[in-house]
Amino acid sequence: MANILLLGVKVPFTTGGQDVLLKSLRGELERRGHTVDTVELPLSVQPKESYLLQAAHWRSLNLSSFGEHEVDLVISTKFPSYYAKHPKKSVWLVHQHRAIYDLYGGRYSDFSDDPRDEQLREKLVEGDKVVLGEASYIAGISQNVVDRLQAFNGMGGEVLYPPLSLAGRYYKDAAEPYILSVGRICSIKRVDLILKALPQIHSFVKLKIVGQADEPGVMDYLKNEIDKHHLWERVEFLGRVSDEELLELYAKSLAVYYAPHDEDYGYVTLEAMASSKPVITAHDSGGVLEFVEHEQHGLIVSPDSESFGKAVNRFVEEEGLAERLGDNGRERLTALGVEQSGWDTIVEGLLTPLRENGERHEREISQRAVAS
Amino acid sequence: MxxxxxxxxxxxxxxxxxxxxxxxxxxxxxxxxxxxxxxxxxxxxxxxxxxxxxxxxxxxxxxxxxxxxxxxxxxxxxxxxxxxxxxxxxxxxxxxxxxxxxxxxxxxxxxxxxxxxxxxxxxxxxxxxxxxxxxxxxxxxxxxxxxxxxxxxxxxxxxxxxxxxxxxxxxxxxxxxxxLPLPVRKSAFTPRERRDEVFTIAICDGARVEHRSHKVLQALQQFASDETLPESLRIRARWLIPAEDLSRAEAMLVEFDLPQVELLPELSPRRWEELVRESDIALHLRFSVFGQLHPYLGISMAQGVPVVVTRFGGGESLPPDLVYQIEPGIAEANDLHAVFRVLAGGTKPPHEEGRIRRYSEELFHEQSIADQLHHLLLHTGRSPHFQRKVARWAAFESDASRALLQEVLDEVHLEGALESAFLSSFEEVRNELGW
Structure with missing residues (x-):
């Protein structure tokens, strides 16, 4: 059995998909008998120049051994954890630093046309090529992530969809008149669009928002919108909730709103489907569209409040629509096999570097195991 | 489009x-x-x-x-x-x-x-x-x-x-x-051979205020009910419009009660060239600082068709002895109507067709523009001025790179021995990754 380090990046005081992914992966590897630990370094998004420094921090770590434990494999996840150096490195890519790739030149990137920013962008792109290129195995958490890697860095990778951490516990209950939004609250997740749609939606329908703000000023902006449209009776910010509460919120929702801009993957999509709830999403929501088909498992509309409002009203007005699309989603999830049973494929993929030197490496590990 | x-x-x-x-x-x-x-x-x-x-x-x-x-x-x-x-x-x-x-x-x-x-x-x-x-x-x-x-x-x-x-x-x-004007394809310079007895008005571009479509339609209304025109005169108006403005144009035709105006929702230089070939007058009106009249205006002039422009922006700088220039405002529709009446009445236009074509050929012919562009690219690219600029830009980028790395190092929160140890490891990473 191997000693494996999982490498993650932590933005302190926030939680996101990567936290779930690391926790689940660790559990699955341990269940298979490996010795696993997680190394996380904090990521500071400001100032952006410090990305070079933070990448260099990862690069300068010596991860070859700790005490009597030789590290057989490291598994990196998102930028800049894959800058870590190890002869056996797998990358399960959550995402790169998107502000220098697909988001560059738009409202979700803070890179300007200052030549210092251009130099920074180039250095990070070049750095990514080197450090990702040296990985023994690369996979992405979705086709969208792998496509970006191919387009921007000319590298291929397998697609390994992360299964749901609460698989088997999702259930369906009678729908109550509320729309559920789950996820970090920041501009790219576009929670504001569904909030601003409320005045057009039947007045008895409420919006429940699970998740915490992780962008300065975003809550002020949302609260201002609520004030402006007198929506306090219809919007509920629930912050972080327990697993049980989340399962219940999904189960009793009318539909789930999840329409980020070009999402990498989006657990929320699968959680909604597992709870037999339709998903309201947008044409440009990226990874969400790998699972949701329009009028089959949800409604895919233009990313604007008016379209989202109309979509919600359809679920209110067209009897049986929400239930039918929700049930279809549940069936699709089962057919895709990404709910729970996908872990064998994932672990097999990520452990590829251990098999690549053939039996020699496996023999070394077994000898060490015997000696210890 | x-x-x-x-x-x-x-x-x-x-x-x-x-x-x-x-x-x-x-x-x-x-x-x-x-x-x-x-x-x-x-x-x-x-x-x-x-x-x-x-x-x-x-x-x-x-x-x-x-x-x-x-x-x-x-x-x-x-x-x-x-x-x-x-x-x-x-x-x-x-x-x-x-x-x-x-x-x-x-x-x-x-x-x-x-x-x-x-x-x-x-x-x-x-x-x-x-x-x-x-x-x-x-x-x-x-x-x-x-x-x-x-x-x-x-x-x-x-x-x-x-x-x-x-x-x-x-x-x-x-x-x-x-x-450096936009080029007009060689094919557009073939002279028109108008045999059609229907007086055809070609309208170019969108259906918004800046395109003056409300004035054009008002002028068409007046023209259609003009009792001074010979009874035998048949009139046709064809409007080549960007697809995104189609529904707006349809609504305007209903509003002005002009169902006979033909809407062609495929504005493109090729399509305009075909349309102008079959027309007696081309309208290129625009009253806005945004947007341009070319290449469509050049295509019309290449064929020697009488052209009407707004006396504003790009239209204003054209020689008045080659095009009709209409002042935007209260009299705009009346002026347009007057131009239609003159041309439809068989009066020889004051703008001589051959001169319009020659002007257009000199300014917009694709070969002429290609030659000018070729010259500019070749000579500018080789000029010492350009080479100096390129070299200065390269130096500017290196300067930016040094400034960036200094900013990065300013971010290091370490003291004394620890700092020097980190800086040497950062230096190693820089060398390795080419930073």
Whole structure:
């Protein structure tokens, strides 16, 4: 059995998909008998120049051994954890630093046309090529992530969809008149669009928002919108909730709103489907569209409040629509096999570097195991 | 409606390729809408290709449409020759432009003693004109005469003044901006052979206030009910319109009760060429600082068809003995009606067809424009002025890289021995990753 380090990046005081992914992966590897630990370094998004420094921090770590434990494999996840150096490195890519790739030149990137920013962008792109290129195995958490890697860095990778951490516990209950939004609250997740749609939606329908703000000023902006449209009776910010509460919120929702801009993957999509709830999403929501088909498992509309409002009203007005699309989603999830049973494929993929030197490496590990 | 840049490239590239003086690589997808194509993907490909094997020069075309935004960003990141099809933009554009410190950067470019712009500072933009895009351009070209003179008035001279005021060592441009009109295809210069007895009015462009469609339709109403015209006169109006304005135009035809106006929702230079060939008059009205009349106006003039323009912007700079110029305002519809009546009545137009064609041939013929562009690219690219600019830009980038690394090192929160240990390991990483 191997000693494996999982490498993650932590933005302190926030939680996101990567936290779930690391926790689940660790559990699955341990269940298979490996010795696993997680190394996380904090990521500071400001100032952006410090990305070079933070990448260099990862690069300068010596991860070859700790005490009597030789590290057989490291598994990196998102930028800049894959800058870590190890002869056996797998990358399960959550995402790169998107502000220098697909988001560059738009409202979700803070890179300007200052030549210092251009130099920074180039250095990070070049750095990514080197450090990702040296990985023994690369996979992405979705086709969208792998496509970006191919387009921007000319590298291929397998697609390994992360299964749901609460698989088997999702259930369906009678729908109550509320729309559920789950996820970090920041501009790219576009929670504001569904909030601003409320005045057009039947007045008895409420919006429940699970998740915490992780962008300065975003809550002020949302609260201002609520004030402006007198929506306090219809919007509920629930912050972080327990697993049980989340399962219940999904189960009793009318539909789930999840329409980020070009999402990498989006657990929320699968959680909604597992709870037999339709998903309201947008044409440009990226990874969400790998699972949701329009009028089959949800409604895919233009990313604007008016379209989202109309979509919600359809679920209110067209009897049986929400239930039918929700049930279809549940069936699709089962057919895709990404709910729970996908872990064998994932672990097999990520452990590829251990098999690549053939039996020699496996023999070394077994000898060490015997000696210890 | 495709982009003007796509049209110009399609017409000119075959000529430039024939010359064999250049090899070209295109980084443009006029039909692109996905993130893979817009806004950064073509720029990144360009930059990467440039690093592998540097281009002698980058040639950009920019205009006021979404597809052009990545080019607008690129003009200040990897400067070259920029052909402006618009100088006025309806918005500042995406984030890197919205809050760009280009004025400060220009001062730093001119004077290495000038400090770099403050990090995280706010740099409000004065107006959404192409000042930023023209700032670092090694040679700005304009496809509209009006924009060329507006550039000199609004950008070149004020920039020079402001740099002098700030003590910067601003060097006046050695090569000044040039007017390079959009080309018109050779096929458009074939003289019309009008045999049709129906008086045909061709209307070009959208159905918004700036296109003066409300005035055109009012004039058509008057024309249709004009009892002074011979009873045998048959009239036809055909309106070539961008698809996005179709429903608006349909509503207007209902409002003005003009069901006989034929709407053709495929505005393109090819389609306009066909339409004008069968027409007796071409309307190119526009009363807005945004947008251009070309290449459609050039196509009409190439065929010698009587042309009506608004006496404003691009229309104003045309010789009045070649086109009808209509003043926008109260009398606009009456003036238009008067032109229709004169032409439909068989009166010989004051504008001589042959002269219009000759003027157009001299100015807009594809071969002529290709020759001028060829000359500009070849001679500018080889000129000592251009080479100096390229070298200065390379030095500016190295300077930016050093400034960036200094900023990174300023972020290190370590003391004494720890700091030196970290700096040496950072140095190792820099060497390894080529930073």
């Amino acid at each position: 495709g982009s003007v840049a796509a049209y110009a490239s399609e017409v000119l590239l075959p000529h430039l390729k024939e010359e064999r003086s250049f090899t070209f690589e295109l980084f443009h997808r006029g039909d692109a809408t996905r993130y893979l194509d817009l806004p950064v993907y073509p720029y990144q490909r360009l930059r990467e290709r440039h690093r592998q094997k540097p281009f002698d020069l980058c040639f950009y075309q920019i205009e006021d449409r979404t597809e052009s935004q990545w080019v607008r960003i690129a003009t200040n990141l990897l400067p070259g020759i920029t052909w402006f099809h618009d100088l006025y933009f309806t918005s500042h554009g995406p984030e890197p432009i919205l809050n760009s410190a280009w004025q400060e950067l220009r001062r730093r470019f001119d004077d290495p003693q000038h400090p770099w712009p403050e990090r995280g500072g706010e740099f409000p933009q004065v107006a959404p004109i192409g000042a930023r895009e023209a700032t670092f351009s090694f040679l700005p070209l304009f496809s509209s005469e009006r924009d060329s003179s507006e550039y000199h008035r609004l950008i070149e001279h004020p920039l020079s003044e402001s740099c002098r005021e700030n003590g910067a060592q601003f060097q006046p441009p050695e090569i000044t901006a040039s007017y």
